[in-house]
Amino acid sequence: MQQKQNVLAYARRMAKEVQSNMTWEATDYGGYWTATDRSQVARIDARAAAALEFFRQYAGADSFWTRRAKDVYEKEGDHQSLESGARALGELLLEWSRQVEAGMADIIGSRAWGEVGVASTDVMAQVRQLMQDRDAHPAAAIVLCGAALEIGLRAAVEAHDLALDERASLGSFTRLLRRKQLITQQDVKDLEQCADLRNLAAHGDFSGLSPERAGLMEQQTNILLRRLADLHA
Template sequence: MDTSQRFRVRIDRLLAKGSAVLGTHSPDPPGVIGFPTLDHGAFTEWRAQSLSLLTNLLGTDHVYVASFEQEVDRSYTSSVEAGIGILKAVSEDLEDGFLTDVLTLVSAEVFTDFLAMAGHLLECEYKDPAASLCGAVLEEGLRRVATNRGVQVRERDDLSTLNQKLAAKSIYTRLVQKRLAVWTDVRNAADHGKFSEYSKADVADMHAGVSSFLARHLT
């Protein structure tokens, strides 16, 4: 499941949760007008989770985030209906590919964080988990590159298969493909406990190479 799919799954869950919040509607008592009619706790939880997703996906300055903050301010039925409408619009834009640049930025930031973790592990002489982490970042990065370039991949495609597909589409050169194949071997050795088949220097080269590769192909 790629990044776009994961966000859409999360939005679907929040849409269902928003509908559940609407189901907590309790009419005002006779003679009372204008008070919120939805369960405040359920509303607050849904609003916080929705804003967290939107800001993680789009950033704090995006129009969807600003609209959600403005429209979904109190536990009124109309507020939740507005929020559900915004979430549906974001999901539709994701489905139609209009938020590709945003997803690329999110992916790049996440990859940077994980590569920083791998670098720290390497500095602390933990070459094996560092190799596994670099390999995982590379695999997810290749999936993102494939999505951005219109190369069709399947969920079961592994790092080697992704590398072959992208090279076959001339996304990068055969020389780059060979470098990625070396990093794939290091990752596979780490994941299968064959720790003597590679050195700390091999992992350091992999870490630097993956960082450079993703910086080039995810921007």
């Protein structure tokens, strides 16, 4: 909920900024918006670009809102001026915010990020219970840690509206996020280590497994899930 409010607050600030430094120029045919100072035109254009990127990231690349935002800006409002197009983007941002608050529109990935919370709480709570159960084999906790990581990685991919070009797996999600520079090379190494341990447990190769290794994976999984959650903070 807090993330949603942060996004909406940012959208409203952006709307205010993208509509600033303009004045209305009346004409016989109505009028148009123009920069109060011509030196502000480049800044207005940059703010408009940021607004378009906001729609792509939070409304979705193929959403009505993003398509409409691109169209209205490229057509300079109603073929009036660059500033008029930017002004219209501000109005779209405000209306999108109202629609999200009313439950009529979604922030892209908001449901996916809810899955990170599930992985971090529900699934990892089960891991903790298994770790405390002396009769439970460490493989069970390790497999669950792997499942939690896959949920978190999938959520990160979906929340950033990324397209996967190979079979969905812990490894493919990791590679995609790294290509997009959303995670570090160290994150990749940590995820690969966890994936290797998960694979041993999942394939019944228990010879190298121990409660100590399961405990280390639990700690590493919690750290990685926090890192993934931070991608949307």
